[in-house]
Amino acid sequence: MPVQILMPALSPTMTEGNLSKWLKREGDKVKAGEAIAEIETDKATMEVEAVDEGILGKILVAEGTQGVAVNTPIAVLVEEGEEVGDLPTMDIPCVPQSKPEVSAPARMSEARQSEGKIIENRDILYAQGYVLEPPPFDESEFTEVRAMTVREALRDAMAEEMRTDDLVYLMGEEVAEYQGAYKVSQGLLDEFGPRRVIDTPITEHGFAGLAVGSAMNGLKPIVEFMTWNFGMQAMDHIINSAAKTLYMAGGQLGCPIVFRGPNGAASRVGAQHSQCFASWYAHIPGLKVVSPWSAADAKGLLKAAIRDPNPVIFLENEMMYGQSFEAPVNDNFVIPIGRAKIEREGNDVTIVAYSIMVGKALKAAEQLAEEGISAEVINLRTIRPLDRYTIIESVKKTNRIVSVEESWPFAGIGSEIAALCMEHAFDYLDAPVARVCAADVPLPYAANLEALALPQAEHIVEAVKKVCYAN
Amino acid sequence: MTSSKTKKKPKLRSISNTNPEPSAEEMKKLYREMLLIRRFEEKAGQLYGMGLIGGFCHLYIGQEAVVTGITSVQEKQDTVVTSYRDHAHMLACGMDANGIMAELTGRVTGYSRGKGGSMHMFSREKNFFGGHGIVGAQIPLGTGLAFSNKYKGTDRVCLTYFGDGAANQGQVFESFNMAELWKLPVVYVIENNQYAMGTSLARASAETHLYKRGASFNIPGEEVDGMDVLAVKEAGDRAVKWCRDGKGPIILEMKTYRYRGHSMSDPAKYRTKEEVESYKETRDPIARLMGRMNEAGIAEEDIKSIDNDVKKIVNESAQFAQDSPEPDSDELWTDVLVEMQ
Ligand SMILES: Cc1ncc(C[n+]2csc(CCOP(=O)(O)OP(=O)(O)O)c2C)c(N)n1
Numbered sequence A: 001m002p003v004q005i006l007m008p009a010l011s012p013t014m015t016e017g018n019l020s021k022w023l024k025r026e027g028d029k030v031k032a033g034e035a036i037a038e039i040e041t042d043k044a045t046m047e048v049e050a051v052d053e054g055i056l057g058k059i060l061v062a063e064g065t066q067g068v069a070v071n072t073p074i075a076v077l078v079e080e081g082e083e084v085g086d087l088p089t090m091d092i093p094c095v096p097q098s099k100p101e102v103s104a105p106a107r108m109s110e111a112r113q114s115e116g117k118i119i120e121n122r123d124i125l126y127a128q129g130y131v132l133e134p135p136p137f138d139e140s141e142f143t144e145v146r147a148m149t150v151r152e153a154l155r156d157a158m159a160e161e162m163r164t165d166d167l168v169y170l171m172g173e174e175v176a177e178y179q180g181a182y183k184v185s186q187g188l189l190d191e192f193g194p195r196r197v198i199d200t201p202i203t204e205h206g207f208a209g210l211a212v213g214s215a216m217n218g219l220k221p222i223v224e225f226m227t228w229n230f231g232m233q234a235m236d237h238i239i240n241s242a243a244k245t246l247y248m249a250g251g252q253l254g255c256p257i258v259f260r261g262p263n264g265a266a267s268r269v270g271a272q273h274s275q276c277f278a279s280w281y282a283h284i285p286g287l288k289v290v291s292p293w294s295a296a297d298a299k300g301l302l303k304a305a306i307r308d309p310n311p312v313i314f315l316e317n318e319m320m321y322g323q324s325f326e327a328p329v330n331d332n333f334v335i336p337i338g339r340a341k342i343e344r345e346g347n348d349v350t351i352v353a354y355s356i357m358v359g360k361a362l363k364a365a366e367q368l369a370e371e372g373i374s375a376e377v378i379n380l381r382t383i384r385p386l387d388r389y390t391i392i393e394s395v396k397k398t399n400r401i402v403s404v405e406e407s408w409p410f411a412g413i414g415s416e417i418a419a420l421c422m423e424h425a426f427d428y429l430d431a432p433v434a435r436v437c438a439a440d441v442p443l444p445y446a447a448n449l450e451a452l453a454l455p456q457a458e459h460i461v462e463a464v465k466k467v468c469y470a471n
Numbered sequence B: 001m002t003s004s005k006t007k008k009k010p011k012l013r014s015i016s017n018t019n020p021e022p023s024a025e026e027m028k029k030l031y032r033e034m035l036l037i038r039r040f041e042e043k044a045g046q047l048y049g050m051g052l053i054g055g056f057c058h059l060y061i062g063q064e065a066v067v068t069g070i071t072s073v074q075e076k077q078d079t080v081v082t083s084y085r086d087h088a089h090m091l092a093c094g095m096d097a098n099g100i101m102a103e104l105t106g107r108v109t110g111y112s113r114g115k116g117g118s119m120h121m122f123s124r125e126k127n128f129f130g131g132h133g134i135v136g137a138q139i140p141l142g143t144g145l146a147f148s149n150k151y152k153g154t155d156r157v158c159l160t161y162f163g164d165g166a167a168n169q170g171q172v173f174e175s176f177n178m179a180e181l182w183k184l185p186v187v188y189v190i191e192n193n194q195y196a197m198g199t200s201l202a203r204a205s206a207e208t209h210l211y212k213r214g215a216s217f218n219i220p221g222e223e224v225d226g227m228d229v230l231a232v233k234e235a236g237d238r239a240v241k242w243c244r245d246g247k248g249p250i251i252l253e254m255k256t257y258r259y260r261g262h263s264m265s266d267p268a269k270y271r272t273k274e275e276v277e278s279y280k281e282t283r284d285p286i287a288r289l290m291g292r293m294n295e296a297g298i299a300e301e302d303i304k305s306i307d308n309d310v311k312k313i314v315n316e317s318a319q320f321a322q323d324s325p326e327p328d329s330d331e332l333w334t335d336v337l338v339e340m341q
């Protein structure tokens, strides 16, 4: 029986790759385990091995083909004397790998944004619970854009800031020679050398503390955690050493540092590798917490985080790294921390989301529009300090709000938003605040259970209908 | 940062008691520093008893030779970081006694404007980076200060102090590894006062010779009589040079002793009175130096005048602290974040 060779996945999140090279020709004999082709993704290169012994009967995907979906048949292996033509049809029993559902708007949003205000002592007033207009920022000025992935945007942000400030350096596991565990730091070692792009041992507590110490003495470290799950090892230094020193020192010395890395669920990596830390860190006075969704967010916010004189927690999402968006090319595109973005205007209900959930919220909004419900989607961008103003102003208009996050419900960001609405929009609400969160369980591995545990667009649609009393 | 193969290093070794003959001036200076620490700590103890100092208050009495000896060989731009038992380190760095005492009493004139307290004080000006309340946290921080010194291309060294108890924290070994790997200029000064709160070294450490703790990272270590300021000075001098020459980190284990309780309330059940007394009577660092000063024929009136100076500074600091106001209630909200405009 001819056997089909399928395009393999190199990682849990890979959906497609390039077939860079065939190592065997049609008619060549192959042994089981022998390399027959090379494939690559933006993250890695790997050889495809024959699973069986036989003859490479037919190559179905030519070398150099880009964007070959995982599980596409790329070749047929036949036994001696067997004809490829014997093959019935190309009816492949493969599991369709769905692309992560994110609606990336082709153009930058045209929704009307909050006015902004320069406010002195903003941080103190925020700390006291005032609802302040966010810092001003006119994104429409940045007209020159190009398509880039979130991954490239993050890399470019670091490279641009490192070019202008020698005090900025990048440190973490596999950031230099390996080019980043998720290839975010690709090319940085080449450009900046080993003094500024530093591979560390696997020692999160130690290197986080080391970076904090260097920041106290004026350096501006970017610490990459391979994922935020491992950042838990370093929590003491993030909170006790980085966040509190400025206060304990009466303002004498602070800690200009960025801790960044992928946060939240990736795909099928189980409970220990899938967790959202937004509410953990947002709980801490002395930290800023940022969580981008699009490439523009990633670029503009990471630049802001690096320039910020305070410790900034930068929560990325692995599922977003390969997504392309249009993003401004201008080096001065720096999004003020503390300013949300209205991604889509609407009148009937406000949906607040951050990171990967913004895409799901937009998808839900589209579906709702078809059913006659006009949803406004707010991309928080910054978790702390929260842009309370943009949220409250939107609720004043829509009178209904649904908060969406990939984190658990208890004491989550949604709880904070619910409290905010109680305190500042009570009289405007026509329905109780609704929260869409992850199921309150450690994230399961099985594909069906995992999908059940994470918020999906249909959960958002459901919650919106509930607050709109619509069916 | 690249690592290079180590050159020949001094072997791990014990007690180097080669005290060279110090000059009279040098001895007077060391004496003054140690006395200032002792008198300051005694005064802090009194103010604590009067309810003017709150919370934890960890006194350094008995250990004066360690920080005094090391500080005498470091340079102004060298960076320093330590634990919560930090008053002495600040005085030794040249920070103002008034500002320290005012911080202890929670006054606005304190180094942290009353927001840090006994365990959390800093001085950018004197390159003193705290004052850290989490046992062991200062070790990666100090390693990072050394990293920054090297990154900036200076020859500055970081003196990183920690206790025998802290020596068991995992982050110590994480730091040792990186420090040697990247040849960072850091002197790890282990203040082995033989107890971590009520737990003796032997009850907590499988290997009680702490100077050997860097062995598996190729970091040289030395055991030093930490009750002898001249021995400390001599070992410190060598260690600082080692770092300044770009040879990487080094460990000094200071065998020392604290006379007072761990903090102010201490059951004192974990050691005998006799043990404490024997240290005070036979090993006291100030008395030992005094012996050397007498031998060297330093005039009594010179010593008296130092005593008076010190007394004056300490009394003034207590008065200054008590006369200073508490922080304004607005201070509650400031310094959470650096304001960006
Ligand atoms: C991580 C941590 N665990 C426990 C404590 C409580 N604690 C404070 S001091 C101390 C003993 C430390 O002893 P050592 O390192 O020998 O320093 P010494 O007090 O003798 O100077 C302990 C357990 C703490 N502050 N931090």
Ligand SMILES: [Mg+2]
Residues within 6 Å of the ligand: B163, B164, B165, B191, B192, B193, B194, B195, B196, B197
């Ligand atoms: Mg001790």
